[in-house]
Amino acid sequence: SAVISQKPSRDICQRGTSLTIQCQVDSQVTMMFWYRQQPGQSLTLIATANQGSEATYESGFVIDKFPISRPNLTFSTLTVSNMSPEDSSIYLCSVDSLGLPFNNEQFFGPGTRLTVL
Amino acid sequence: KNEVEQSPQNLTAQEGEFITINCSYSVGISALHWLQQHPGGGIVSLFMLSSGKKKHGRLIATINIQEKHSSLHITASHPRDSAVYICAVPLNRDDKIIFGKGTRLHILP
Numbered sequence: 106s107a108v109i110s111q112k113p114s115r116d117i118c119q120r121g122t123s124l125t126i127q128c129q130v131d132s133q134v135t136m137m138f139w140y141r142q143q144p145g146q147s148l149t150l151i152a153t154a155n156q157g158s159e160a161t162y163e164s165g166f167v168i169d170k171f172p173i174s175r176p177n178l179t180f181s182t183l184t185v186s187n188m189s190p191e192d193s194s195i196y197l198c199s200v201d202s203l204g205l206p207f208n209n210e211q212f213f214g215p216g217t218r219l220t221v222l
Numbered sequence: 223k224n225e226v227e228q229s230p231q232n233l234t235a236q237e238g239e240f241i242t243i244n245c246s247y248s249v250g251i252s253a254l255h256w257l258q259q260h261p262g263g264g265i266v267s268l269f270m271l272s273s274g275k276k277k278h279g280r281l282i283a284t285i286n287i288q289e290k291h292s293s294l295h296i297t298a299s300h301p302r303d304s305a306v307y308i309c310a311v312p313l314n315r316d317d318k319i320i321f322g323k324g325t326r327l328h329i330l331p
Contacts, residue, residue, distance in 0.1 A: 149267065
């Protein structure tokens with residue numbers, strides 16, 4: 106199994122500022138995913154971060170707004186830039202264990218709750 | 223005891239079969255999510271529901287708040303339905319999300 110930690114667990118930020126969320130995994134993983142859950146909504150995938158390459162963003166998300174770093178196989182950061190109240194959400198990172206198809210387990214971080222005033 | 227439990231853990235079925243995946247939870251929740259993960263891919267949100275039933279195409283999700291139980295049904299299953307299905311519940315007290323371990327579904331052609 107993989108243990109994932111996220112920092113910060115929660116934060117309250119002012120409009121126009123940026124916040125970087127860290128995701129640390131206790132084992133090497135190929136793919137890391139960043140999700141957002143807006144209040145009252147389900148999870149939405151923001152991007153997939155692979156080590157050594159640019160992150161792949163989902164429709165509706167752009168690198169300028171959500172820059173992602175993936176410097177090694179155990180760590181990633183997501184920055185929420187130029188924040189507005191609409192960015193108030195829970196942000197989660199998750200990892201897919203290495204393995205064969207249908208033998209993958211999905212592990213999630215505890216989430217970062219962001220409130221933008 | 224896990225706060226969110228899914229059953230079965232693994233399920234292999236023939237194309238066309240009716241599929242049921244169950245989720246039981248022991249915590250107070252405001253809503254429950256059903257997620258789908260394809261091999262090597264991210265997660266797709268299928269449903270978020272807090273009462274009753276929702277339907278989308280061949281997928282049906284039901285929830286019984288009193289019994290703390292939800293089911294995901296797939297009618298006329300197809301090999302492309304093969305994926306891991308995850309039940310997830312956000313906790314009321316701190317908005318942390320508790321995920322079930324997933325049900326690995328394999329539909330044979």
